[in-house]
Amino acid sequence: MRLIIRDDPVAVGDYVANYIAKRINDFAPTASKPFVLGLPTGSSPIPTYKALINKVKEGSLSFKHVITFNMDEYVGIPRDHPESYHTFMFREFFSHTDIPPSQVNLLDGNAEDLVAECNAYESRIKQCGGIELFLGGIGEDGHIAFNEPGSSLASRTRIKTLAYDTILANARFFNNNIAAVPRMALTVGVATVLEAREVVVVVTGQRKSLALSKAIEDGVNHLWTLSALQLHPWALIVVDEDATAELHVKTVKYFKSIERVQDEVEQRQAELKARGRTKHQGQVGSME
Numbered sequence: 001m002r003l004i005i006r007d008d009p010v011a012v013g014d015y016v017a018n019y020i021a022k023r024i025n026d027f028a029p030t031a032s033k034p035f036v037l038g039l040p041t042g043s044s045p046i047p048t049y050k051a052l053i054n055k056v057k058e059g060s061l062s063f064k065h066v067i068t069f070n071m072d073e074y075v076g077i078p079r080d081h082p083e084s085y086h087t088f089m090f091r092e093f094f095s096h097t098d099i100p101p102s103q104v105n106l107l108d109g110n111a112e113d114l115v116a117e118c119n120a121y122e123s124r125i126k127q128c129g130g131i132e133l134f135l136g137g138i139g140e141d142g143h144i145a146f147n148e149p150g151s152s153l154a155s156r157t158r159i160k161t162l163a164y165d166t167i168l169a170n171a172r173f174f175n176n177n178i179a180a181v182p183r184m185a186l187t188v189g190v191a192t193v194l195e196a197r198e199v200v201v202v203v204t205g206q207r208k209s210l211a212l213s214k215a216i217e218d219g220v221n222h223l224w225t226l227s228a229l230q231l232h233p234w235a236l237i238v239v240d241e242d243a244t245a246e247l248h249v250k251t252v253k254y255f256k257s258i259e260r261v262q263d264e265v266e267q268r269q270a271e272l273k274a275r276g277r278t279k280h281q282g283q284v285g286s287m288e
């Protein structure tokens with residue numbers, strides 16, 4: 001796992017957007033070889049989405065051959081509700097890019113048969129060849145997607161009852177009316193996320209700092225589902241300084257020091273690749 005620390009949420013968004021843009025451009029997607037991208041909602045990815053939109057507008061990035069799968073969706077609010085994740089994604093991201101709407105996949109929280117909807121979502125991901133890069137955010141209780149504390153680390157896409165903490169945290173999007181926040185959601189599972197070839201998670205703000213320390217400094221634990229990322233061979237967490245508040249000083253120093261070395265190694269790998277000597281793409285020198 002790599003941990004990248006930037007000053008603030010905007011710098012985190014820029015880093016993650018550059019990272020994703022490079023991955024998509026290096027992949028050189030086509031209609032027959034699309035790039036499959038997993039995406040989150042929430043306030044944390046908004047600076048990333050803004051930076052990605054800018055790249056599309058300036059012509060250095062295209063989503064024409066990208067297929068997306070969102071992590072989760074509320075159950076029981078209309079698709080066009082201002083706080084549905086469907087509305088959020090089109091308002092904050094898709095409508096400002098060149099992605100064909102037919103390549104956008106979101107769970108349908110109003111499906112008649114919710115179990116069938118979840119199973120079909122997993123099948124669609126497989127049909128598309130699996131997710132190349134899953135971008136995620138976390139809740140204050142360390143949940144990834146809507147995999148609340150106690151979720152099975154082997155879970156797949158399913159219906160989930162939201163934790164009270166999550167309902168409280170999300171009430172801000174529903175005029176602070178707790179009763180208006182949906183009680184259930186459809187979400188990809190922890191195993192669905194872990195199956196992506198690469199996972200990148202954005203964590204910003206001091207209120208996420210306990211979850212971050214539990215996820216990276218303690219063991220793998222279903223009470224902090226982000227910690228399952230420790231089992232992933234290619235995981236990257238990008239955080240701001242505020243989110244590091246609960247980390248040990250030596251943890252912060254360690255990750256900052258390996259980022260410097262990593263940069264040097266990556267530059268050398270790029271030079272070798274340019275000379276046709278290697279096809280290596282992994283995180284050399286990281287904690288993978």
Ligand SMILES: N[C@@H]1[C@@H](O)[C@H](O)[C@@H](COP(=O)(O)O)O[C@@H]1O
Pocket residue numbers: 040041042043044045071072136137138139140144145146166
């Ligand atoms: N289901 C979503 C998560 O996928 C998201 O990571 C979390 C954090 O939201 P924010 O970034 O607004 O703190 O919100 C919800 O719970």
